[in-house]
Amino acid sequence: MSAAPSITDAVLADRYDLVVVGAGACGLVAALAASDAGCSVVVLEKLDSPGGNTTLSTGSVPGAGTRFQREAGIEDSPARMVEDLLRTSGPHDAEHLVELMAETSAEVIEWLVDDHDIGLHLITDYKHVGHSVARLHAPSDRNGANLTADLVRAASRAHVPIVTGTPVTSLTTADGRVTGVVAETADGVRTITAGAVLLASNGFGADRSLLREFIPAMADAPYHGAAGSTGEAIGWAQQLGATLANATAYQAYAAVATDEGDILSWTTVERGAVIVGPDGRRLGDESVGYSDFAGVIAAQASESYAVMDERIHDYVARHEPRFVKIIDLGRVQRAADIEELAALIGCEVSALEATLGTAAAAAGGMAADEFGRTDFGTGGALEAPYYVCRTHPAMFHTQGGVSVDRHARVLDGSGEPIPGLHAGGGVAAGISGRAGAGGYASGNGLSTAVGLGYAAGRHVGAANRAD
Ligand SMILES: Cc1cc2nc3c(=O)[nH]c(=O)nc-3n(C[C@H](O)[C@H](O)[C@H](O)COP(=O)(O)OP(=O)(O)OC[C@H]3O[C@@H](n4cnc5c(N)ncnc54)[C@H](O)[C@@H]3O)c2cc1C
Incomplete structure (x- = not known):
């Protein structure tokens, strides 16, 4: 930079x-x-x-x-x-x-x-x-x-x-x-x-009170946008008669990797990573996008795990310094096989095997995806060694x-x-x-x-x- x-x-x-x-x-x-x-x-x-x-x-x-x-x-x-x-x-x-x-x-x-x-x-x-x-x-x-x-x-x-x-x-x-x-x-x-x-x-x-008024679903979620977005100018304009439009729309992010707001690049998902909950099961169709998928996760779990393989990991690391940053922070862990991956997530090996097997069949075009995802990037089935990053959903901006x-x-x-x-x-x-x-x-x-x-x-x- x-x-x-x-x-x-x-x-x-x-x-x-x-x-x-x-x-x-x-x-x-x-x-x-x-x-x-x-x-x-x-x-x-x-x-x-x-x-x-x-x-x-x-x-x-x-x-x-x-x-x-x-x-x-x-x-x-x-x-x-x-x-x-x-x-x-x-x-x-x-x-x-x-x-x-x-x-x-x-x-x-x-x-x-x-x-x-x-x-x-x-x-x-x-x-x-x-x-x-x-x-x-x-x-x-x-x-x-x-x-x-x-x-x-x-x-x-x-x-x-x-x-x-x-x-x-x-x-x-x-x-x-x-x-x-x-x-x-x-x-x-x-x-x-x-x-x-x-x-x-x-x-x-x-501004939590304005969020509570317009976007209550995200009023208590972690906020990872800028501190200055406190909405006062909208109030001044309203006092002069301005009307509001699309007032309850927002952008969230499904995969924040640190409490400070460093994100796991969504390129990982776009190239084929899947996101699982603490029980090792996928939470939905990740390809709806990082914003929409934040709500999908928030409704089911407060944290989740992005699972990718070495091809995805290395590709994104070559292209995106912010991914390298979270690697350097120790947020992305390597697992030689599914057993190690399950241990890192803290879930049953059998649950993770089933999840990755089903996703592989969908990514390879052998079966319809259980959540309807059709785009698994360029990676096809995920292969060992795996990489995993623990993430949480967060509010970004209105x-x-x-x-x-x-x-x-x-x-x-x-x-x-x-x-x-x-x-x-x-x-x-x-x-x-x-x-x-x-x-x-x-x-x-x-x-x-x-x-x-x-x-x-x-x-x-x-x-x-x-x-
Ligand atoms: C982590 C993250 C990733 C994102 N990635 C993308 C992306 O890749 N592409 C995309 O399109 N959007 C992205 N967004 C959204 C995008 O950043 C914002 O929509 C966009 O930057 C808004 O620009 P802005 O100029 O309106 O506001 P800002 O860039 O926030 O600038 C507003 C400025 O006004 C200042 N300010 C506030 N109140 C006052 C006041 N009373 N007096 C004086 N100054 C004041 C603030 O301090 C701030 O500096 C992302 C958001 C986040 C949080």
Whole structure:
């Protein structure tokens, strides 16, 4: 991973064309887009470093019809992306955003790479959950910290100040228009006036009381998202009349490997690993995806075990440093045979033999899988020696939020934009269905972060030029 650039202490002006609340992917992309259009922009970040959930993510952003796909011989289109995402999510409250994300995704990725030197590379070695073609573009080591670092560097080159340790605490309004923010700066509480404000401060995954209200099933689950996702900006927008959409949707993760939140890469499962409970029996169809499968596990057990073989283990270790990290932490154990594997899990050998035998028959195409899984990756039947990782399901981030239009303008109950107020990323309605974790396709989180950030930044830029 390349070193994160330092954030210099910026001297805050009294007014900006765009004030961005939150320095994750949404806020930083919006800042770049608005700055490209000649706007003065500041990004205010409440924590001491930028990045939020973006830094914790794999940095994988979907793009349909990019030149990187064409170079790799992959045929894709916005229509295909829309079809894929709606197949995964089912009908929901923000389908216009699915269309917008798909239509602009290639343009945004190419702009980030070409104009701002953001390191995004097409992932071609497997298709992600919910996508019928290779479509996700990520830092080469799939580490979101590098996406953040690249965006921060680009903001620095564009002379956009990112002011950390500066929580925004409320919005200011006049005559029904949002006119700025109140922030706790190093010099005390300040009001900063803005031509427009973008709420890019993510959702409410870190706030147990909001989870209890909207997503009670996950209110007590371990939370492994960023500390800053406490949802206050959604409340400010609601006070101004904003409505919520897809508010009970979320993304969870089925296989967290440490109490600190290090994940077992889902590539292991996509290449053929199976997940068993403490009794050595599988818990369901793992191929529903890491988000949906978290709920499957949580309903049956508080911990589970991912079982893979050496081919899968070595493949993922070659490609993913975060997998190497959990190996180095001693979280992945080797078992020469089923007896050793059962001892590591603490289950009956006979139960594990039955589980792996049935899964092998399904993976080899000799029998239908007991849970309906049809995709066992490229590995076929698992063979000794085995590797096992004890994991637990956890809440990652919320996917619902305030209703916005195609310019990321926040909408009131009549569907009219609230003047001066934009929202994107986790503050805005997501594209992962109306409820639960099942509608989440890989990349949906960064899709609305990057896509709505771009839409907001460009809209503010265009409005500014017209004034
Ligand atoms: C472990 C993990 C893995 C993931 N992997 C992926 C993936 O590969 N692909 C994908 O699409 N999605 C992924 N996601 C989801 C994705 O990370 C988020 O959906 C996305 O990063 C949201 O971007 P954002 O800019 O809206 O929010 P963030 O990146 O969280 O940025 C919001 C920022 O706002 C700041 N903030 C909050 N409140 C205030 C305030 N009052 N004043 C000032 N600043 C404030 C926060 O501190 C934070 O820095 C993952 C999430 C997790 C937790």
